[in-house]
Amino acid sequence: MPDQTPRHVADIVPGETVTMFLALRGKQLREHEGKPFLRFEFADRTGRIMAVTSDNMDAFWNAADQNDVVKVRGVVGTWNGKKTLRIQQMRRAKPGEFEAGDFLPRYEGDTDALWKELVAQAESVTDPPLRSVLGYLVDSEEMRGRFLQAPAGKLWHHTYLGGLAEHTANVAALVDSACKRYPLADRNLAIAGGLLHDIGKIDAFDVSTTIEYGDAGRLVSHIVLGERIVAEWCRCVPELPAGHADKLCHIVLAHELSGDQRSPIPPMTLEAAIVAAANQLDATAGAFARILTRERETGQAWSAWVNTLERHVFLK
Numbered sequence: 001m002p003d004q005t006p007r008h009v010a011d012i013v014p015g016e017t018v019t020m021f022l023a024l025r026g027k028q029l030r031e032h033e034g035k036p037f038l039r040f041e042f043a044d045r046t047g048r049i050m051a052v053t054s055d056n057m058d059a060f061w062n063a064a065d066q067n068d069v070v071k072v073r074g075v076v077g078t079w080n081g082k083k084t085l086r087i088q089q090m091r092r093a094k095p096g097e098f099e100a101g102d103f104l105p106r107y108e109g110d111t112d113a114l115w116k117e118l119v120a121q122a123e124s125v126t127d128p129p130l131r132s133v134l135g136y137l138v139d140s141e142e143m144r145g146r147f148l149q150a151p152a153g154k155l156w157h158h159t160y161l162g163g164l165a166e167h168t169a170n171v172a173a174l175v176d177s178a179c180k181r182y183p184l185a186d187r188n189l190a191i192a193g194g195l196l197h198d199i200g201k202i203d204a205f206d207v208s209t210t211i212e213y214g215d216a217g218r219l220v221s222h223i224v225l226g227e228r229i230v231a232e233w234c235r236c237v238p239e240l241p242a243g244h245a246d247k248l249c250h251i252v253l254a255h256e257l258s259g260d261q262r263s264p265i266p267p268m269t270l271e272a273a274i275v276a277a278a279n280q281l282d283a284t285a286g287a288f289a290r291i292l293t294r295e296r297e298t299g300q301a302w303s304a305w306v307n308t309l310e311r312h313v314f315l316k
């Protein structure tokens with residue numbers, strides 16, 4: 001008898017017949033040896049899985065649209081070392097049958113401890129006006145909720161709920177270490193910049209069963225959204241010298257050294273250079289860690305081609 005209990009991608013094993021609630025990430029009509037078939041990509045919070053069928057193609061194609069949640073029954077198999085699903089039945093899920101949070105991965109650590117780490121970094125800033133600016137982040141319960149829920153990216157690094165807070169904590173820790181090595185840096189300014197460099201990401205993404213850039217994220221970018229937020233917080237602290245406000249906003253504007261949302265200006269202060277380097281390091285290391293975690297289960301020595309890196313990644 002097939003298993004009627006809804007399952008997660010990470011839990012299923014080849015040979016099983018399973019019932020699953022999955023988010024439809026994409027669908028394609030393809031051809032093999034002159035015969036058409038449908039290829040679907042599904043996901044939940046534990047991972048992604050490819051599914052294929054050459055049966056009932058019209059019905060399955062019209063069953064759901066991209067980003068819909070579907071209820072699927074099928075047989076688990078493997079292809080190139082990865083789990084696949086051969087679809088037997090599929091329909092759009094009904095309201096109340098699923099929770100939206102089931103389809104996005106989350107930060108796996110202790111979010112309370114993570115927030116305490118961010119607060120501790122903010123409290124280590126000894127310049128009172130800069131600490132007041134940081135208060136709009138770490139002393140606000142509303143901001144705490146938004147920050148701990150936000151992802152840091154869509155496809156590249158820290159692409160899960162809570163990813164922004166983890167990435168920010170990592171960047172702040174790297175900045176703290178760098179300032180000990182480069183004493184000419186204004187640590188207060190650098191730490192504040194490290195904590196606020198990606199603040200625009202709280203407004204850049206639309207998060208439902210998927211992580212997508214919202215209109216503002218695409219049209220304006222998280223960089224400019226972040227500079228707007230930081231500039232407004234600086235204006236709310238009249239005792240903050242104008243030069244400090246400009247330097248802090250510069251860190252936000254100059255922190256992305258690469259990628260499709262690259263900064264409009266390069267780092268032009270030591271503090272901005274440190275934050276940009278810390279951001280680049282944590283984003284790249286986080287992306288490598290994601291690739292290693294995902295691809296090592298294939299048992300291969302090398303990953304599939306990674307478009308963003310323009311290279312394979314060695315897995316052994």
